[in-house]
Every structure is written in C-alpha cells, then in structure tokens.
C-alpha cells in the first residue's frame with residue numbers, strides 16, 4: 037500500500053510563530069502565563085503547552101494583573117484588548133500578521149462607508165475578532181446557500197476568514213454581484229490555506245482513502261476533509277493515531293494523508309507510522325498464508 041503525505045501539511049507560519057511566542061513567554065516571564073482561549077485549534081498541542089505551564093483561560097474575568105496573557109493566533113476584539121489593558125495584565129500579542137491584515141481591511145472598508153461582508157464562520161474566534169474591530173457592523177455569510185439580507189446594498193466590501201475554501205468564496209461573491217451597485221473584494225484567504233487545500237485536493241483525486249489529521253475544532257482542517265469528501269474520496273478526519281482503524285485500509289492501494297495548519301509534526305509522524313505498521317502486518321499475514 038502506498039502512503040503519501042500532501043505537500044505543506046502541518047504547521048503554517050502563523051501557528052509556528054504563535055507557538056514559539058508562547059514557549060518563549062513561558063520561559064522568560066515570572067508569574068502565571070496564560071493564553072486567552074486555546075492558542076491554536078489543536079487540543080494535543082494545547083495540552084502539551086499546559087504541561088509546560090502555559091494554560092488557557094476562556095474568560096477575561098479570570099485574568100488578574102499578575103498574569104501574562106498571550107493573545108492567540110486568531111486575534112481578539114478591540115474591546116477584549118482594552119479590557120486586558122484595564123486589568124493591567126502583561127499582554128503578549130501572538131495574533132497572526134495575516135489576521136491583523138484582515139482586521140485592518142475590515143476597518144478600512146467600514147471607514148470608507150462600505151457595508152462590510154465577511155465570508156466565514158460566525159462563531160469562529162477569528163471572525164468574532166474581525167467584527168470586534170468594526171463595532172459589530174458586519175454581515176457574516178457562512179455558506180453559499182444562506183439567505184443574504186443586506187442593510188446597505190450600494191457599496192459592499194467583501195473579505196474572507198483566512199481559512200475559507202476558495203470555491204465557497206467565489207460562489208458567495210457570484211451571489212452578491214446582482215445585489216449591489218459597487219462591490220469591492222479583497223481575497224484575504226491566506227496563502228498557507230490555499231496551498232494546503234490545493235495539495236490535498238490533488239492527492240485526494242489520486243487516492244482510495246484520505247486521512248485528514250488535525251483538531252476537530254480546527255476550521256482549516258475541517259475544510260480539508262470537506263474538500264476530499266466533495267470529490268467523492270472516502271475520508272476520515274482524525275485528531276490522533278489512536279482513532280485509526282485497520283478496516284479502513286482493506287483493499288486500498290493508495291492512502292493520502294494531509295494535516296491542517298495547526299497540526300503538530302509529531303502527530304503526523306505517529307499517524308504515518310501506525311498506517312505503515314498496519315500495512316506491514318497485512319503483508320506478513322499474506323506471506324504466511
């Protein structure tokens with residue numbers, strides 16, 4: 037059985053940067069170091085950081101002035117930032133620079149009188165953070181079939197959550213065209229996302245089974261699994277090697293592996309090794325029979 041890993045699988049630049057900032061902050065700061073929300077959407081990496089003393093809190097009310105707070109890669113709202121300052125906690129900002137760029141585009145559109153449209157997941161922290169930079173004055177469109185209600189349809193300014201699939205972005209733009217007089221689009225889908233989606237799509241077209249590795253709460257990993265399923269390839273989204281079942285590989289010639297931008301390399305290696313071991317055992321059994 038051939039096992040192939042999609043190119044560019046695993047940590048993107050923004051996630052690597054956020055993890056490095058967290059580790060360095062943990063080493064260099066005395067007192068309690070926490071992240072506001074999980075630093076990335078990968079429960080295994082978050083647990084590892086917890087073991088090294090960097091926990092996360094869900095609520096700003098849990099933060100006290102003796103703490104150092106790391107802002108996660110998805111960013112936060114201006115209100116949350118001001119609340120942290122009021123609490124006099126030390127702030128270390130690990131927001132991905134690409135996400136900051138999107139926050140700035142959102143402000144620019146709003147300041148110029150455009151109705152801001154964000155194509156993305158309403159409940160995702162990145163989207164909530166962006167909305168929080170424009171006083172909640174944004175319409176979020178989550179999928180291509182959703183009803184679109186426009187308060188101001190003269191000038192629309194459109195951006196995307198950085199991890200959206202390009203096909204969804206295009207389909208929603210297509211629907212917006214007849215609804216407005218002026219449409220200004222900035223494709224804010226991150227290059228790291230597009231590259232992973234392209235490589236995964238190409239591998240899925242050529243594989244019998246796809247294994248997508250990463251947090252079940254990770255938007256970019258879930259999107260990778262959706263892309264493979266839409267192609268009709270049998271696809272499993274797993275977080276760790278423990279979830280793998282040997283029945284998945286019966287009569288399979290090629291397995292494709294891909295991992296989201298927040299999946300650590302050690303988990304990818306464990307998954308690869310487990311599938312390899314299943315294949316070796318199968319071959320040994322065939323040789324003996």
Ligand code: SF4
Pocket residue numbers: 048049050051109132133134135198199226227228229256297
């Ligand atoms: S996927 Fe892109 S925007 Fe998101 S953290 Fe990685 S580099 Fe930043």
